[in-house]
Structures are given as C-alpha cells and as structure tokens.
Amino acid sequence: xxxxxxxxxxxxxxxxxxxxxxxxxxxxxxxxxxxxxxxxxxxxxxxxxxxxxxxxxxxxxxxxxxxxxxxxxxxxxxxxxxxxxxxxxxxxxxxxxxxxxxxxxxxxxxxxxxxxxxxxxxxxxxxxxxxxxxxxxxxxxxxxxxxxxxxxxxxxxxxxxxxxxxxxxxxxxxxxxxxxxxxxxxxxxxxxxxxxxxxxxxxxxxxxxxxxxxxxxxxxxxxxxxxxxxxxxxxxxxxxxxxxxxxxxxxxxxxxxxxxxxxxxxxxxxxxxxxxxxxxxxxxxxxxxxxxxxxxxxxxxxxxxxxxxxxxxxxxxxxxxxxxxxxxxxxxxxxxxxxxxxxxxxxxxxxxxxxxxxxxxxxxxxxxxxxxxxxxxxxxxxxxxxxxxxxxxxxxxxxxxxxxxxxxxxxxxxxxxxxxxxxxxxxxxxxxxxxxxxxxxxxxxxxxxxxxxxxxxxxxxxxxxxxxxxxxxxxxxxxxxxxxxxxxxxxxxxxxxxxxxxxxxxxxxxxxxxxxxxxxxxxxxxxxxxxxxxxxxxxxxxxxxxxxxxxxxxxxxxxxxxxxxxxxxxxxxxxxxxxxxxxxxxxxxxxxxxxxxxxxxxxxxxxxxxxxxxxxxxxxxxxxxxxxxxxxxxxxxxxxxxxxxxxxxxxxxxxxxxxxxxxxxxxxxxxxxxxxxxxxxxxxxxxxxxxxxxxxxxxxxxxxxxxxxxxxxxxxxxxxxxxxxxxxxxxxxxxxxxxxx
Amino acid sequence: xxxxxxxxxxxxxxxxxxxxxxxxxxxxxxxxxxxxxxxxxxxxxxxxxxxxxxxxxxxxxxxxxxxxxxxxxxxxxxxxxxxxxxxxxxxxxxxxxxxxxxxxxxxxxxxxxxxxxxxxxxxxxxxxxxxxxxxxxxxxxxxxxxxxxxxxxxxxxxxxxxxxxxxxxxxxxxxxxxxxxxxxxxxxxxxxxxxxxxxxxxxxxxxxxxxxxxxxxxxxxxxx
Numbered sequence: 010x011x012x013x014x015x016x017x018x019x020x021x022x023x024x025x026x027x028x029x030x031x032x033x034x035x036x037x038x039x040x041x042x043x044x045x046x047x048x049x050x051x052x053x054x055x056x057x058x059x060x061x062x063x064x065x066x067x068x069x070x071x072x073x074x075x076x077x078x079x080x081x082x083x084x085x086x087x088x089x090x091x092x093x094x095x096x097x098x099x100x101x102x103x104x105x106x107x108x109x110x111x112x113x114x115x116x117x118x119x120x121x122x123x124x125x126x127x128x129x130x131x132x133x134x135x136x137x138x139x140x141x142x143x144x145x146x147x148x149x150x151x152x153x154x155x156x157x158x159x160x161x162x163x164x165x166x167x168x169x170x171x172x173x174x175x176x177x178x179x180x181x182x183x184x185x186x187x188x189x190x191x192x193x194x195x196x197x198x199x200x201x202x203x204x205x206x207x208x209x210x211x212x213x214x215x216x217x218x219x220x221x222x223x224x225x226x227x228x229x230x231x232x233x234x235x236x237x238x239x240x241x242x243x244x245x246x247x248x249x250x251x252x253x254x255x256x257x258x259x260x261x262x263x264x265x266x267x268x269x270x271x272x273x274x275x276x277x278x279x280x281x282x283x284x285x286x287x288x289x290x291x292x293x294x295x296x297x298x299x300x301x302x303x304x305x306x307x308x309x310x311x312x313x314x315x316x317x318x319x320x321x322x323x324x325x326x327x328x329x330x331x332x333x334x335x336x337x338x339x340x341x342x343x344x345x346x347x348x349x350x351x352x353x354x355x356x357x358x359x360x361x362x363x364x365x366x367x368x369x370x371x372x373x374x375x376x377x378x379x380x381x382x383x384x385x386x387x388x389x390x391x392x393x394x395x396x397x398x399x400x401x402x403x404x405x406x407x408x409x410x411x412x413x414x415x416x417x418x419x420x421x422x423x424x425x426x427x428x429x430x431x432x433x434x435x436x437x438x439x440x441x442x443x444x445x446x447x448x449x450x451x452x453x454x455x456x457x458x459x460x461x462x463x464x465x466x467x468x469x470x471x472x473x474x475x476x477x478x479x480x481x482x483x484x485x486x487x488x489x490x491x492x493x494x495x496x497x498x499x500x501x502x503x504x505x506x507x508x509x510x511x512x513x514x515x516x517x518x519x520x521x522x523x524x525x526x527x528x529x530x531x532x533x534x535x536x537x538x539x540x541x542x543x544x545x546x547x548x549x550x551x552x553x554x555x556x557x558x559x560x561x562x563x564x565x566x567x568x569x570x571x572x573x574x575x576x577x578x579x580x581x582x583x584x585x586x587x588x589x590x591x592x593x594x595x596x597x598x599x600x601x602x603x604x605x606x607x608x609x610x611x612x613x614x615x616x617x618x619x620x621x622x623x624x625x626x627x628x629x630x631x632x633x634x635x636x637x638x639x640x641x642x643x644x645x646x647x648x649x650x651x652x653x654x655x656x657x658x659x660x661x662x663x664x665x666x667x668x669x670x671x672x673x674x675x676x677x678x679x680x681x682x683x684x685x686x687x688x689x690x691x692x693x694x695x696x697x698x699x700x701x702x703x704x705x706x707x708x709x710x711x712x713x714x715x716x717x718x719x720x721x722x723x724x725x726x727x728x729x730x731x732x733x734x735x736x737x738x739x740x741x742x743x744x745x746x747x748x749x750x
Numbered sequence: 751x752x753x754x755x756x757x758x759x760x761x762x763x764x765x766x767x768x769x770x771x772x773x774x775x776x777x778x779x780x781x782x783x784x785x786x787x788x789x790x791x792x793x794x795x796x797x798x799x800x801x802x803x804x805x806x807x808x809x810x811x812x813x814x815x816x817x818x819x820x821x822x823x824x825x826x827x828x829x830x831x832x833x834x835x836x837x838x839x840x841x842x843x844x845x846x847x848x849x850x851x852x853x854x855x856x857x858x859x860x861x862x863x864x865x866x867x868x869x870x871x872x873x874x875x876x877x878x879x880x881x882x883x884x885x886x887x888x889x890x891x892x893x894x895x896x897x898x899x900x901x902x903x904x905x906x907x908x909x910x911x912x913x914x915x916x917x918x919x920x921x922x923x924x925x926x927x928x929x930x931x932x933x934x935x936x937x938x939x940x941x942x943x944x945x946x947x948x949x950x951x952x953x954x955x956x957x958x959x960x961x962x963x964x965x966x967x968x969x970x971x972x973x974x
Binding site for chain 2: 160163167168169170252253254255257258261345346428429430431432433434435436437438439440451453565567
C-alpha cells in the first residue's frame with residue numbers, strides 16, 4: 010500500500026503525469042523521501058523543464074569555450090594556460106521574503122559554483138531590480154528591500170574577500186511585489202586545474218565537507234506535506250542563513266584539497282542540497298553513489314531522511330576523493346577547522362542509494378533523476394505587451410529641466426550609496442570598478458585582464474522581447490569595446506513570469522531567439538546561466554527581464570575613463586546621431602522619467618553596423634587615441650554627455666547638425682554610438698573611415714557648463730555642478746525616509 | 751627586508767599585503783599561519799585586513815587569543831615592527847598593543863572609497879620618509895573603522911606625537927580624524943586605510959608605497 014496520495018503529489022508541485030513517470034522509472038511507487046527527491050530535482054529551478062528545449066537554440070561553442078552549459082559554471086580559455094569560470098544566478102524569491110539573507114546567500118551560492126570548479130573568485134557584479142522607492146503604497150517596503158539586499162551582498166562578499174566591481178540597479182513598478190537579485194561571479198584558474206562535478210572511480214570515497222546540515226531551506230513544497238509538518242513541529246523559514254566566514258574557509262580548504270591531487274570530483278550543495286549533488290555527480294560520471302545519512306554532520310537532532318536530503322543549508326560541498334588518498338583531503342579540512350566526513354562510496358550500478366543507519370531509504374537511478382525530468386514545449390502565442398504602440402503627443406518646453414529630471418531619477422542617478430558598501434578593491438586587481446561602462450579585473454599571473462559588462466532592460470523587453478535581447482547583447486559588447494576588450498563569452502539570467510501562460514512563454518522564447526542570434530553574431534557564446542520563472546505576484550508578472558553578463562579579454566592596461574579629463578579636447582560621436590522616430594522613443598528613459606509613459610518599440614538595431622562601431626572603438630582605445638570613451642545607452646546623447654562631465658567637473662560645448670526634433674535628438678536611445686574625447690582627432694577619424702562608421706565631431710570639452718545646440722538653436726545649457734549635485738544626492742534622498750519605516 | 755604576513759582563517763588581504771611587499775616593493779615576504787608561533791625571522795609583521803575569525807563577535811576579539819598573536823606580542827615587546835592594517839588595526843587594539851578601539855562607522859554602513867590622508871609625524875619607522883605636507887591617496891574598506899578613545903587617551907596620543915595619519919575628509923567619524931596611531935615605543939602602527947592596495951599605478955595609486963619605503967629605509971638589514 011503506497012503512502013503517497015494524489016494530494017501529497019500535488020503538494021510537491023508534481024503533476025500526476027510526472028508522478029506516473031516516477032513510478033515507471035522506479036518500477037514501483039516511490040516512498041515519501043523519494044518523492045521529495047524527485048520533486049526538487051524535477052522542479053523548474055533544477056530541471057529547466059519549461060525552458061530547456063528553447064535554451065538549446067543558444068550558441069554554446071567557440072574556440073575559447075572549455076566548458077559550456079551543464080556544469081556548475083562555464084569556462085573560457087583566456088590564453089597563457091589560464092581560464093576563467095563565470096556564471097550568473099538569481100536569488101529573487103528568497104530576497105523578497107528576507108532581503109538581507111536572501112541576497113547574502115545568493116552571493117554565497119554563485120561563489121561556490123565558481124570555486125567548486127577550482128577557480129578562485131576574483132569578481133562579483135549584481136543586477137538589481139526593485140519597485141520605485143517613492144511608490145505611494147510600496148515605497149517603504151521597496152526601500153527596506155533595497156537596503157536589505159545591498160547590506161546582504163556587502164556582508165557576504167566583503168567578508169568572503171571578493172570585490173564587487175559593478176552592476177546595475179533599476180526601478181519599475183512591475184518589481185514592487187517581486188524584486189530581482191541577479192548575482193554574477195567570475196574566478197580564475199589554470200587550465201590544467203579544472204575540477205568537475207563527477208563521481209568518478211568506483212569505490213572512491215564520497216566526502217561531505219563544510220557546514221552542518223539543518224532544517225533550513227527545506228523545499229517549500231514539502232511544507233504542505235502532512236507527514237512532514239507532524240514530525241517537524243514547527244515551520245521553518247524557507248530562506249537560508251549565510252555564513253561568509255564559513256564560505257571563506259571552504260574556499261581555501263577546497264582549493265588546498267584540490268592542490269593535493271587527491272580530489273577526483275567536487276560539487277557544491279546549492280539548490281536541492283545533498284540530493285542534487287549526489288545524483289548529478291553520479292549522473293555526469295555514469296556512476297552511482299551509495300551513502301548513509303547517519304554520517305552526515307547535522308545541526309539538529311531528529312532530522313528525517315526527507316529533511317536531510319532536501320535541506321538547503323549553506324556552505325556545504327560534496328567531494329569524491331581517490332581511494333587511498335582520502336586522508337590527505339581530510340587533513341586539509343581539519344587544518345581549516347571544517348567538518349569533513351566520508352559518507353559513502355561511488356558505485357558502478359548508477360543508483361543513488363540513500364541509507365539511514367544502513368537501512369535503504371531511497372534508491373533511484375541517478376541519470377533518470379538528474380537528466381530525465383519531463384521537458385515541456387509549453388504553448389506560446391504572442392508576447393504579452395501592456396503598452397500601446399502609438400506615441401502620445403509630447404513637446405518639451407524646458408529641455409534643460411528634462412535633463413535635470415533624468416539626473417534625479419532612480420535609474421540614472423549616482424549609485425555610489427550602493428556600491429560604496431561593497432569592497433571593490435580587495436585583491437588589488439580592480440582596474441575599473443563600479444560606476445563605469447565595464448568593470449575590469451586583471452589576472453595577476455598573466456598580462457591579460459577581464460572586462461565584464463552586466464546589463465538588462467525590462468522596458469525594451471516588454472515592448473519587443475526579441476529586438477530587446479539583441480540590443481542587450483550589443484550594449485554589453487559595446488561597453489567592452491569602450492575599454493578596448495574583445496567579447497569572448499556570455500552568461501544569462503532569464504527572469505520571467507509564469508511560463509504556463511502562453512503570452513509569458515512567448516516572451517521567453519522570443520528573448521532566447523534574439524539572444525541566440527546576437528550572441529552568435531558577436532562571437533560571444535553562452536556558457537551557462539540561470540532561468541528564473543514564476544516571478545509574479547497575484548497574477549502580475551515582472552517585465553520580461555533578461556540580464557546578460559558578457560566577458561571580454563584585453564591586455565592589462567589602464568582603460569580610458571568615461572569622464573572628460575582635459576579642456577579643449579575634440580568630442581567625436583562615433584556611430585553618428587542615429588535614427589529615431591516617436592514610436593521608438595516609447596521605451597526610453599525620457600519617456601519613463603519625463604513623460605511617465607511607455608509605448609511603441611525599442612530602438613532599432615543593425616547588428617552589422619553595430620559590430621563595425623565596436624571594431625572602430627576598440628581599435629581607437631587600444632591605440633591609446635581615446636582620452637575618454639563612453640557608450641550611449643539609457644538617456645541617450647544628452648545623458649551620456651552629462652555623465653562625462655561629472656567626475657572632473659569639466660563641461661562641454663556641443664553643436665549638432667540634425668533634422669531630428671530636439672526631444673529625439675537629445676534623448677533617443679538608438680544603439681551603435683560611442684562618445685570619444687581625443688587630442689588625436691585625425692587618427693580617430695581615419696580609423697572610423699576605415700571601418701565605414703560615421704564619426705561627426707560634435708564639440709569640445711571645457712568650461713563648467715554643458716551647452717548643447719542644434720543648427721544654432723540652444724537646447725540645453727546647464728551648470729555641471731548643478732546637474733551633478735542633483736545626480737549625486739538623488740538616491741540617498743529617496744532612501745532617506747527609510748529610517749521612519 | 752623580510753615581511754611576515756599573518757594569515758588568520760578569515761584574512762582576505764593577506765595576499766594583497768604579500769603582493770605589495772614582495773612584487774611591488776621588491777622585498778621578501780612570508781606568510782605566517784595563525785596557529786604557528788614561529789615568526790620566521792621577519793623584520794616586520796603585517797596583520798592584514800579581513801575578518802580574522804569571522805568577526806561575528808567584535809572585530810579582532812577572537813584573533814587576540816590565537817597562538818601567533820602571543821608571538822607577535824613578544825616580538826613587539828622586543829622592539830619588532832608590527833603593522834596592522836584595517837582588521838589588523840582592530841586586532842592590535844583588542845590585544846592591547848594599541849589604545850582605543852574601532853567602532854561602527856558613523857552612518858552605520860560599510861564604506862569602500864578612496865580617501866586622502868596626511869601624515870602627522872615623521873618620527874617612526876613607518877613614516878620617516880614621508881614629508882609632513884604629503885597627501886596620500888588610498889582606499890578604505892571597512893564597516894567598523896571609527897577610531898574611538900577617551901579624551902585622556904586622545905590627548906596623550908597627541909602629546910606623545912603618536913598620531914601617524916589623519917583623514918583630510920573624515921569618512922567614518924573617527925575621533926580627531928585619526929586614521930592611524932603608533933604605540934608608545936613607536937614600533938607598532940595600526941591604520942584603517944589600505945596602503946597595500948595603493949602600490950601600483952594600475953589600481954589607481956602608488957601612495958601606499960611611501961609607508962613601505964619608509965620601513966625599508968628604517969630597517970638596517972633591508973636590501974635596497
């Protein structure tokens with residue numbers, strides 16, 4: 010007689026079809042522990058069952074790709090025998106429930122993904138999305154969430170000792186009930202020191218290392234199970250608590266253990282904890298793991314096999330050692346004061362066999378559990394759009410005032426209140442830190458540096474998911490070009506609503522297809538990432554929110570900054586003024602902040618032209634001809650110019666020659682454009698001509714004002730100090746009310 | 751000259767200090783494990799930044815009980831040079847080698863930012879080569895860097911010329927803008943800013959080298 014009722018199946022968020030599949034795989038009814046194991050491995054989070062058939066469309070190969078999707082992180086070869094491992098992951102839902110710990114453990118999780126492969130993390134970036142801080146109803150909560158998330162990221166990254174070198178932070182009402190916290194991490198290692206999550210070598214010991222297992226983070230689905238609640242007496246929060254000091258010990262101990270040569274395979278225990286690590290390591294190696302829960306270090310007494318297998322306690326790793334050399338591994342962990350216990354052995358029969366004091370409590374074929382989750386080709390129609398196509402009538406009577414409105418906006422204002430809480434200089438590799446187009450960390454052992462750009466634009470994606478994805482890839486690659494780096498690989502985090510809704514699924518499909526086209530075009534293959542679905546509250550989905558992290562390589566040199574450094578330099582707009590019309594203004598910051606509306610389409614992009622712009626800019630930067638280089642994106646030309654004046658307080662006088670109406674000319678967000686200031690004008694022009702890229706000289710640096718005119722009409726005239734003052738205090742004043750909450 | 755960089759399990763600027771002294775300064779540098787008591791014959795012990803033992807209690811409160819700190823205290827008592835940076839400064843105050851304490855920043859947030867310092871004395875091995883009118887740029891990165899002591903101690907530090915560095919724009923609320931102080935015997939320096947993170951042009955400043963170069967010129971056995 011089975012103990013599993015349809016209600017229990019449903020409470021584990023498995024369908025009856027999925028349950029039948031489990032019965033077929035096992036050849037019998039599962040017990041409750043086995044059902045729990047299947048439910049987490051076959052969850053959307055672990056199995057990608059809604060997205061996998063579309064993710065296959067992404068380009069994943071390239072000359073530098075050492076490891077594509079499917080491992081803990083992607084790996085790229087950067088030359089000289091060195092590699093980088095990098096990936097982005099979301100921690101959206103936990104951060105909404107408990108912002109500080111949710112964000113902290115998000116950082117912890119992605120760091121483990123990096124060092125479990127043998128790489129030492131050298132950079133973190135984060136993409137954050139919150140509801141508006143001044144929202145009438147949700148403002149106080151949004152402020153609390155932002156403060157908590159930033160504090161959590163700072164707490165974990167700073168203590169662990171990895172620099173948080175950049176990121177972005179955007180506000181939209183669609184994130185009121187569902188903030189997005191995406192964390193990117195990158196590590197370096199030698200090509201011959203890569204470790205994989207494979208349980209190789211029948212008879213090899215399986216070793217549990219790190220923090221003890223507690224009841225924290227047990228899958229939400231299990232909370233509803235009657236048996237579970239009866240035994241557990243109380244409901245524990247689903248959000249785990251992070252211990253960055255423990256993670257730091259784990260990092261050092263794991264790298265030391267790997268250096269002994271006694272480690273055969275290793276994987277972190279992240280989502281789905283012990284379950285995921287044991288079955289995936291077996292599945293990847295074509296082996297099984299037979300282990301006894303009695304040996305698992307536990308923080309609490311009386312934990313059931315179900316609880317131990319599903320716990321998501323942080324800072325734990327599973328490691329397979331070469332038989333006979335286990336003591337070398339155990340000694341390393343002892344030196345770092347960490348638990349390390351042999352809990353079982355690798356077997357040749359492909360079974361995940363879980364015992365409790367010798368009695369078998371679960372027995373499941375690893376491969377089917379890890380890799381044969383049902384895949385869904387969910388129906389999709391046209392992407393959800395909640396904005397009109399037609400543009401409203403708009404005319405500005407104060408363009409300078411409009412610029413100040415942008416300066417005061419949450420999206421464009423100075424974010425140093427956030428990033429000054431992150432240690433971005435530790436490890437002394439940070440060549441370009443937060444607040445710039447791309448962050449750069451050097452790899453000390455080589456002459457190579459890694460440039461990284463993290464970006465997303467939910468407004469564009471809502472208006473046209475496919476075009477938005479291309480724009481996103483283009484912008485990241487443009488940011489890299491501005492520091493002279495060549496893009497080599499991409500990681501993506503796809504944050505969407507409920508995929509069971511065809512119009513949401515359509516957003517996801519269009520995004521992936523647009524991304525696939527552009528990543529292939531820019532030779533930036535995708536080596537891994539994360540899909541986060543069901544980001545909705547009470548039926549309100551977040552804007553489709555793909556976030557991309559593209560990494561590039563460059564020689565280790567100081568890049569040009571974005572801010573004007575000297576008076577009297579020529580300002581060149583590489584790529585030209587660009588094309589715009591009213592319809593394509595609807596997703597811009599101008600529409601959002603000044604007109605407080607959204608409509609139409611995102612800017613149009615020509616990938617061929619975009620690439621030529623990148624090549625020209627990269628050549629100019631590498632040749633040392635650009636004193637500054639800054640790409641045009643949010644806020645358009647006027648905003649890019651304003652940003653270029655802030656750091657040194659050096660203004661500019663700009664004279665344009667365009668038939669576009671002023672609002673479009675100043676604030677349209679057409680891609681393929683980069684501002685360069687230079688004292689080597691003729692050489693800059695020569696390079697642009699060679700790449701068939703227009704490069705009008707639009708003005709000169711100097712004075713303490715930003716003056717922009719077009720065909721003799723003065724459009725903007727602002728004191729740099731005034732714009733800067735508004736820009737630099739906006740976030741802190743928006744957060745100020747926080748203390749009263 | 752031989753530097754010894756102490757490695758507590760939660761140190762995370764240990765490698766930076768090693769890199770600054772060995773690669774950028776060109777001296778020799780060794781790591782010293784927190785459970786050891788052998789200082790390997792070094793001329794200057796560096797207590798680097800980080801979170802020594804997690805610092806969930808009070809920064810440096812547990813580190814003072816580590817085996818290496820017993821050796822460091824003996825070394826300091828014998829006149830050896832001890833240089834605590836950031837968490838190292840916190841440990842020095844916890845173990846009594848320096849007076850006062852580091853409390854949470856004014857504003858209660860972690861701050862990572864470049865600051866400007868001015869030396870307040872040339873009378874120490876750490877500052878002997880730095881002109882008094884110098885302005886040194888280097889990063890801070892701490893949550894608990896607000897130097898705090900009673901008035902008598904502050905007066906005494908000033909009277910004995912033991913204030914090593916002051917902030918030009920005080921970032922964290924430190925009393926009397928104090929960024930670093932010396933021991934009575936002038937052989938122990940603690941400071942919150944990170945000179946080891948300002949030792950090459952690529953990372954934005956080389957001003958931290960002024961302190962390390964002072965040490966080299968003051969150290970009789972240094973290879974220059």
